[in-house]
Amino acid sequence: MTHSETPETMDLPLDPPLDAAEARVLGCLMEKEATTPDNYPLTQNATISACNQKSSRDPIMKLDPGTVGGALRSLERRELVRSEFGARASRYRHQADRSLELTAPQRAVLALLLLRGPQTGAELFTRSERLHAFDDVDEVLYTLERLASRDTPLVVQLPRQAGQRGERFMHRLCGEVDVDADVASGPASAPTPPASDIEQRLADLEERVAELESRLDDGD
Structure with missing residues (x-):
């Protein structure tokens, strides 16, 4: 272009457009499908943890359960997310591949x-x-x-x-x-270098916490 x-x-592509919370939730579901397949689809608690990660996010956000829950319901109405019943908690998967082709x-x-x-x-x-x-x-x-x-x-x-x-x-x-x-807005900041070992460990730890929260939700 x-x-x-x-x-x-x-x-x-979407009318009305996504708000910031919906965009973060959708992006997280798309990411975690690839990075933590054993923990996917995500529970709401795992989705909250993913949204509020301090690594691999810009900007860093602090979304509360009500905001994330509302975003999940809105995305479900848009047919960008589908909910599934788990043992103790609903789980959510994105449908971006189908809805956005x-x-x-x-x-x-x-x-x-x-x-x-x-x-x-x-x-x-x-x-x-x-x-x-x-x-x-x-x-x-x-x-x-x-x-x-x-x-x-x-x-x-x-x-x-x-x-x-x-x-x-x-x-x-x-x-x-x-x-x-x-x-x-002026020149962009210098390109971000590849993630350091510490940053990668932080991302792995955050994903592990989300996995444990998800297992607790399902009573494993």
Whole structure:
């Protein structure tokens, strides 16, 4: 998609758009399907823990049970999430593949954009290892182009900012992206390096806590 196209002329993929809590919940369900398959689908408690992780999230959020529960119910009405009855607690799985017609690579990219906001192709490639095995950055960029070139685009490319090596991309599930405001905000921060060993251990610990909470919910 070229920058000459006018975002205002594009239909939104969701009407009404997702709010911040719905976007975080949907992104978490998409992520955990890949990273913790033994603990998927998620209970509401596990979903809350995933939403409030301090690693692999931007911005870091502190969503309460009522907000997450409301987001899950709203996403279920939109047919983006489906609930299933467990032994003691309902569990939730996303239906983004069907509702948004996503391939596995597209799901991985979209999940990262939902969880971390605008990112370059290189950042997405670095962060996607646990979600999908992309061969290289070019494959990520091809996936983004496919999402951006739909009749109703799911992704928009942001103009390159001064001092920035690559263009960033953002999802459109929360509404139209204000490209002019993004440019006016100034140069982006330096690209985020690969996760350190400590950061990865923190992510693993958070996922382990969510798994234990989920087992307690089901009385295992």
